[in-house]
Amino acid sequence: MQPFRRFSAVAVPIDIPNCDTDQIIPARFLRRAKDDPAYSRFLLHDLRFHADDTETSFIFNQTPYTNAQILVCDINWGCGSSREAAVNALMANHIRTVIAPTFGDIHYSNCIKNGLLPVRLSAANCNHIRIQLHESPGASITIDLDKQAVSGPDRKRYMFDIDPMDKIRLLHGLDDISMTLEHQAEIEAFERDYRKKNRWIF
Amino acid sequence: MRITVDGTLGLGLSAKDIILTIIRHIGGTGYAIEYAGSAIRQLSIEGRMTISNMTIEAGARFGIIAPDDKTLEYVYGRPYAPTGEKWEEAMAYWRLLPSDDTAVFDKEINIDAAAIEPTVTWGNSPQFCVGISDVIPDPASQADLATRANMESALTYMDLLPGTPVNKIDIDRVFIGSCTNSRIEDLRQAAEVFKGRCVVVPTLVVPGSGLVKSEAEREGLDRIFIDAGAQWREPGCSMCVAINGDVLSPGQRCASTSNRNFQGRQGMGSRTHLVSPAMAAAAAVTGRFTDSRRLSS
Numbered sequence: 001m002q003p004f005r006r007f008s009a010v011a012v013p014i015d016i017p018n019c020d021t022d023q024i025i026p027a028r029f030l031r032r033a034k035d036d037p038a039y040s041r042f043l044l045h046d047l048r049f050h051a052d053d054t055e056t057s058f059i060f061n062q063t064p065y066t067n068a069q070i071l072v073c074d075i076n077w078g079c080g081s082s083r084e085a086a087v088n089a090l091m092a093n094h095i096r097t098v099i100a101p102t103f104g105d106i107h108y109s110n111c112i113k114n115g116l117l118p119v120r121l122s123a124a125n126c127n128h129i130r131i132q133l134h135e136s137p138g139a140s141i142t143i144d145l146d147k148q149a150v151s152g153p154d155r156k157r158y159m160f161d162i163d164p165m166d167k168i169r170l171l172h173g174l175d176d177i178s179m180t181l182e183h184q185a186e187i188e189a190f191e192r193d194y195r196k197k198n199r200w201i202f
Numbered sequence: 203m204r205i206t207v208d209g210t211l212g213l214g215l216s217a218k219d220i221i222l223t224i225i226r227h228i229g230g231t232g233y234a235i236e237y238a239g240s241a242i243r244q245l246s247i248e249g250r251m252t253i254s255n256m257t258i259e260a261g262a263r264f265g266i267i268a269p270d271d272k273t274l275e276y277v278y279g280r281p282y283a284p285t286g287e288k289w290e291e292a293m294a295y296w297r298l299l300p301s302d303d304t305a306v307f308d309k310e311i312n313i314d315a316a317a318i319e320p321t322v323t324w325g326n327s328p329q330f331c332v333g334i335s336d337v338i339p340d341p342a343s344q345a346d347l348a349t350r351a352n353m354e355s356a357l358t359y360m361d362l363l364p365g366t367p368v369n370k371i372d373i374d375r376v377f378i379g380s381c382t383n384s385r386i387e388d389l390r391q392a393a394e395v396f397k398g399r400c401v402v403v404p405t406l407v408v409p410g411s412g413l414v415k416s417e418a419e420r421e422g423l424d425r426i427f428i429d430a431g432a433q434w435r436e437p438g439c440s441m442c443v444a445i446n447g448d449v450l451s452p453g454q455r456c457a458s459t460s461n462r463n464f465q466g467r468q469g470m471g472s473r474t475h476l477v478s479p480a481m482a483a484a485a486a487v488t489g490r491f492t493d494s495r496r497l498s499s
Binding site for chain 1: 231259263284288291327348351352443444445452465
């Protein structure tokens with residue numbers, strides 16, 4: 001997993017409260033492999049493309065927002081279905097951070113597990129930053145995970161909270177599997193004992 | 203969080219009405235939910251699965267219900283269930299699982315089962331639901347501006363006006379299936395309404411598994427669906443997520459027993475109303491939302 005330390009990129013405002021994971025990636029794309037060359041198109045697909053596959057005027061299709069690698073969103077981003085594909089679709093577009101007032105609980109942890117940083121800022125601050133991004137298309141945002149600070153297009157610093165364990169995982173690029181494998185010997189000992197005590201499971 | 207549903211559920215109501223009512227009133231984000239109370243214990247395992255399944259729609263991580271005799275009877279003899287001596291060991295373990303009487307929960311909610319009505323969602327989030335005898339709510343009555351805006355956008359997408367009686371809303375399609383409501387009991391409840399009637403809109407009935415399908419056919423439920431003019435299909439996700447070619451056209455309104463009514467969930471521009479199997483069947487034979495209790499045979 002790619003470590004996340006400090007990151008600067010163009011940001012795009014997404015003014016959709018309660019944007020559920022069916023909007024982030026419609027279910028009909030879920031069986032597609034995440035290395036499918038078309039995967040980047042699945043992100044927010046039905047907002048970005050008409051039924052005939054031509055582009056809509058949705059903000060993510062507009063230059064210079066097409067280069068955005070940071071999303072600034074509204075409340076309850078990623079609510080609904082727990083699908084990890086929602087994170088895959090973000091990553092296929094090189095999105096490395098989503099800033100929102102609140103997140104769907106499972107989507108938030110899916111982001112962390114894949115090395116994508118979800119940042120919680122207050123609704124007022126998110127709204128303020130989105131307005132700036134509309135006023136200055138192509139403006140950049142910098143995120144410093146170690147300092148837990150976002151510097152907005154106005155160069156103002158917005159501090160954010162993150163679970164200390166999540167922070168360590170992101171800073172060092174540790175995914176669930178590599179962290180688990182560090183304890184392989186203990187896991188094997190546990191399994192031997194557990195099998196002995198719970199024969200009915202196996 | 204513990205949600206205790208006490209009392210007796212009205213005749214013709216089901217687990218779906220309980221869980222939609224819970225989601226309507228309770229936010230579960232950041233919690234795991236244990237469901238308890240006499241109304242939950244009275245439910246079959248199928249009904250309890252419907253409740254646990256939709257816990258995610260309340261925003262919670264998962265929903266659990268303490269195992270009791272019904273749970274053990276349900277598991278006994280099923281594929282992969284332990285047998286013989288191992289069954290005894292498993293039972294001993296499962297009997298340990300219920301919460302202690304002295305357990306303390308972060309949050310306690312109590313719900314009166316007798317007050318629950320057949321429930322229909324009207325928006326693009328499962329919490330936006332009302333009883334069958336209600337009208338579509340008016341966003342203007344909402345003090346919270348974010349909720350008001352959310353309601354307004356849902357009403358626009360769903361093409362509904364505040365004040366419209368729910369039982370005056372015409373539908374185009376019906377879907378009975380999904381991991382929420384495609385177990386044998388769900389199919390029996392739908393069949394009860396279909397018996398001797400005919401669908402007036404295209405209706406899909408999709409069993410949840412091969413086992414459910416063969417049990418339904420053994421009981422002759424497939425004949426009831428087919429005789430009523432519904433399609434009896436192979437198990438799968440089908441129209442819940444607009445796959446296997448089962449997709450609504452833009453603007454079409456569907457009474458669906460699935461768990462999610464987000465924009466575009468059943469196809470681009472699709473309009474989903476979540477209901478119980480009995481309510482979906484009642485909508486199929488009348489072409490609009492109808493109190494299924496009036497139709498039960």
